[in-house]
Amino acid sequence: MTNTPKVAVVILNWNGIKYLREFLPSVMASTWPNLDIIVGDNGSTDGSVDFLKQNFPTVQIIQNDQNYGFTGGYNKVLEKVNSDYFILLNSDVEVPAGWIEPVIELMEGDKMIAAAAPKIRSFAEKDHFEHAGAAGGFIDVFGYPFCRGRMFYEIELDKGQYQQSDEVFWATGAAMFVRSEYWVAAGGFDDRFFAHMEEIDLCWRLKNMGYKVMYCAQSEVYHVGGGTLNTENPFKTFLNFRNNLLLLKNNLSFWRATLIISIRFWMDLLAIVRFLNEGKRKDAWAVSRAHQNFIGHIFKGGGPKTKRSNLPDLKGMYRRSIVWDFFMKKKRTFDALNPKDFY
Known part of the structure; x- marks a missing residue:
């Protein structure tokens, strides 16, 4: 250089x-x-x-x-x-x-x-x-x-x-x-x-x-990792679930976001059930609060406004469900995934 x-x-x-x-x-x-x-x-x-x-x-x-x-x-x-x-x-x-x-x-x-x-x-x-x-x-x-x-x-x-x-x-x-x-x-x-x-x-x-x-x-x-919020912190659970929904709303087209977020609400319900079965009531409540907070943000709007390219770069997106492949198909490492299933 x-x-x-x-x-x-x-x-x-x-x-x-x-x-x-x-x-x-x-x-x-x-x-x-x-x-x-x-x-x-x-x-x-x-x-x-x-x-x-x-x-x-x-x-x-x-x-x-x-x-x-x-x-x-x-x-x-x-x-x-x-x-x-x-x-x-x-x-x-x-x-x-x-x-x-x-x-x-x-x-x-x-x-x-x-x-x-x-x-x-x-x-x-x-x-x-x-x-x-x-x-x-x-x-x-x-x-x-x-x-x-x-x-x-x-x-x-x-x-x-x-x-x-x-x-x-x-x-x-x-x-x-x-x-x-x-x-x-x-x-x-x-x-x-x-x-x-x-x-x-x-x-x-x-x-x-x-x-x-x-x-x-x-x-x-x-x-080191976990320096500010450890992995068992219910506030971290709230942020992860709420922010993941904001992520989808921010970056997908309206109709695609509506479809995917609707599916995610049902998938998150399974997470609530899992937390309750594990005795993690605060985490279960955190997921519920994340949904409520996200719904409030739908009507408030906000977030950075950027101009979307006619050729967005989707390289690195997996076309399948990583949850299904990891937990049901037991694909536990990245190398176990089929490269053809990525954009």
């Missing part, structure tokens, strides 16, 4: 001083030559800002006046960042020194690539993929997301089976590279999501605009 693009690593922090202490030094050791490292603070009360000023004086700090969630927080911070590329990086991610170079080189090679992500491995088990992103994100015809290397609760050992960089459906928000001009064109994150699946929504909007989303196998990072 003759002119080195400017890259901004932007870490959104909310009371995450322990993660900044542990993982920010690895980010500071990044070797990309034209780099800004920025922490956007979402109204922390744990002394994070003072800690950064005292220990990392070269890190830029952009402060929000309160916690606007993952979506609102990043939207507000990135309005104040001037760079060719944004890297949205979770605070609980360890990175090797040369993690940025392969991804930017990939994106610079094709102007139609709007977003990309490296391989996401587990910080606790570094030979395994990590739940949030693994080796690239996909989605099925009913809106259920899954990854190469992680299908539902099955997480694969990384044996080099996904070493080919390729187009995917979504890039994880744990370490998302996005071309800044396309971030602006897509309207950033949908504030209504607050957290969870917002990156899938953004990627789907970008693909509806005709752009590509990529997985870069030549870069890998190590993610």
Whole structure:
């Protein structure tokens, strides 16, 4: 690359001083030559800002006046960042020194690539993929997301089976590279999501605009995961179910969304029954509240407005039900799926 693009690593922090202490030094050791490292603070009360000023004086700090969630927080911070590329990086991610170079080189090679992500491995088990992103994100015809290397609760050992960089459906928000001009064109994150699946929504909007989303196998990072909301949190259950319905409404045509969301309501009813059978009454109630909240959003409208391309890019969408294939057909790894069943 003759002119080195400017890259901004932007870490959104909310009371995450322990993660900044542990993982920010690895980010500071990044070797990309034209780099800004920025922490956007979402109204922390744990002394994070003072800690950064005292220990990392070269890190830029952009402060929000309160916690606007993952979506609102990043939207507000990135309005104040001037760079060719944004890297949205979770605070609980360890990175090797040369993690940025392969991804930017990939994106610079094709102007139609709007977003990309490296391989996401587990910080606790570094030979395994990590739940949030693994080796690239996909989605099925009913809106259920899954990854190469992680299908539902099955997480694969990384044996080099996904070493080919390729187009995917979504890039994880744990370490998302996005071309800044396309971030602006897509309207950033949908504030209504607050957290969870917002990156899938953004990627789907970008693909509806005709752009590509990529997985870069030549870069890998190590993610702790569950740093803000653990997997058993009913609020996370609420966000996942509500946001998944918003995802469908935002990105499908009206009639297609009406059909798929109607089917999803019945599928979610089965999830409520499963939660009740497992004694997880708060999670069952969270699914019900998600439906009620979503119905309210139907009449409120809102969300970023983007112009849909005549040639949307559906690469990475699975034409079948991943729920059926995983639970009924026992297809537990990505390699078990038929490549012909993908767009």
